[in-house]
Amino acid sequence: MNNTPQLHPHLASDEIDLFELFQALWKRKAWVIGCAMLTGLLGAGYAFLAPQVYQVSSVLRPAAINELDALNRSEVYMLPPADALAKVGAQLDSYESKLGFFRANPVLFEAFQRPGQNLEQSFEAFNRDAITLVLPDPKKSESFNSFLRLEMQYPKGIDGAAILNGFVDYAIAQERGQVGADLKVIVNNRLNELKGKIDAARANYETAKESKIARLLEADNVKRARLQDELTALRLQMKMERASRLAELAEAIEIAKSIGIKNPTTPSAMGGEASRSSSQVMRTVVTNQAIPLYFMGSEVLEAERAALKQRTNDDFTNSRVAEIGKELRMLDINREVEVLNNRKNEDMFLQDVEPLWAEVSRLRGLNIDMTDLKLVTVDRQAQEPMGPIKPKKALIIALSTVAGLMLGTLVALLLHFVQVRRETGPFSLAGDRRLPRP
Template sequence: MALNPNVPANQEQRTDEIDLFELFSGLWAQKWLIVGCSALALLVATAYAFLATPYYEVHSILRTTQLKELDELNGTGVYKIDPEEALRRVGASLDSYETRVSFFNANRELFEPLKKGSGSLENAFAAFNEEQFTLLQPDPRKTSLVPFVGLKLEYPADVDGVAILNGMVRQAISDEKVRIAQDLEGVIKSRLNVINRQLTAARAKYEASKENKIAGLKEGDEIKRAQLQDELKALRGELRLRRQSRITQLDEAIAIARSLGIVKPTTPTSMGQDAGAAQGNIIRTEVFNQQFPLYFMGSEALEAERNGLLKRRSDDHTEPRIAKIQHELQLLENNRQIQFMQSREDEDLFLAALADLREESSRLENIKLDLSQLQLARVDRPAIEPIKPIKPIKMTIMALGVVLGGMLGVFAALLRVILRRKANALA
């Protein structure tokens, strides 16, 4: 800075320095300016504190229900849920935008005060939901004796926040009941479908097993029939050979008997005696260690036997086994086991696993639960009308207004002192 030759150096140095006493004296001289700014700021703060829309805060806390409340649902053996899981699901429903929108659509009149200007009520609700709802959960850094979940709502005075929050809690619990009912119905349908597939597979397996058994029985009968017919044919062939062999033997014996003149049955001893000696009332008994030749039967008896054999049309009566074979063949004409298997009216009665599957199917079909009475969570603290708003805090705002007004007044006074000092220095 250039030095003024007409002003002493020490005086110009004092001009550039700030004299604190002079500064405080200047501020004190403008104390009414500072008081006026403080009063004006207080007036503005007071007007805001008393004219601003008050906001209130309510919250609702839910805790785990008793295990007995879930016993009927868990007793189905299809769907399992414990109290902690039920509370978590209700908490997730409370935090769900879908649940809140569902409650909004069902209770639009509660949200009408939110509509401002030309904006839509849906947009107003979206903003309200984004800013005013807070999900309450236990602090993971702290140990909570009893699990809980809650919802906090901040709302302006013209909105019925208590009705909204309590209704939202009821909506969340109701929606979760509906989801559980849908889950239960889906699980039951799924298990019934599995059982039906098992029944279908069991029936198919049974049909295949039955057809296989019938085929085996038929094949066994055919094999047995073929074996018996082969045996019958062989026996009859053997009997024909025996008959032809017998006829041949008889022809030879007849020829020998005729050549010996044996007409009636005789013995070697009788042939050695004369005719007279052979007559009389004498009975002889002869014992031989070997059979007499066939021609001793005499040509008359032999011819009679041969004629009978030649007239024979069947030799079946001479072999008892043939009658047995024919009896067995007749039994094979109708397999009663196959007939009864094919005439079964209710095939399901013969399925081994049918009873268990039908029992399970019947149990699942008869599961009828009234989930409207199901208590998933216990409302430990419902929302109630608050005593005073949480904002604006009037005394704080007024005190802050006084402080800011005073600071503004001091700044204005300080600025005036500095400008006045510079003006005096230049004069």
């Protein structure tokens, strides 16, 4: 009877037996341990031979309100503590600020300088990898949101704490100088603006003063001209009156001579002489008519005519001429114009400039020296680190060992499955049995 060939038990099922895998791993534990030891040694070598990296940090917070009170009360430059912290943060993050500190402290940065590199190239290596500005999380509440943290990572042999603290002080000093410069410019601009307003007021005053003097002098000239015209007309009038008087006297003299009146007389007296008697009579004549001029007598009239002909000036005959002379003499000097021209301190007469002078005095009294201005509070200065942050030896060794264990396990499993494949293949020894002859 024919014997039926027996198949290998592994062909009966494709299921993985965990116990069998565990036995396979145990048989090849040397591979697992060897890989773990090898990777562990490699990790330990890297951990102990890799360059050590250290880290220092500094924390800045807003200054107290009283530190900036004097600056803010100046009403010229407003700088709240939060804004001052932001300005310092911008200075810390500034490329120019970092480069300036790098140039100012070459001794601290000797380790960053490489042969064949210029200063800017050496600085690029420092600026790219060394200092990092950490900003607060804007999602957090405001009370915890006002701070700046500056971190620096550096290799062994560099005084990182001195570099970071020095850079913080340098940035604060730079921003303090910038605030002082801005304040000085603003104050100077305000002073120039006030000076311009005062100069404008002074120019307006000068214009008003000259205009007033011109008006006063013009009024004097007009009045002088009118008085001169009046005096000329008055003298012409008096001359014509004198000529009229001479003509009147000439006529009266002719009449007096014709009727034989040499001495002054009256019409009643002339009538009385015709009927003169021995008795003395006193007459009183009451009349409202003027006595003709020829009754003055020819002698008196000729004397008056001779006096009028010899007269060269009629001014004394009219009191108005003296008044005009007095007024003309007073117009020779305008005392108001003289006072205006003789003012010594004309700024005292400027209008609406008292507030400007007060503001100028206040601005000139401001202290623009920002040497002692405290912009921020250094909450924590950089301190020498207790140890490097890189490489983390224990972690590297542990991870490399775990990786070795995983690698060893993978190798052991691969070897096991290769062996199983060989044993269960179509040309394996277990499947190469021949059937017995009948």
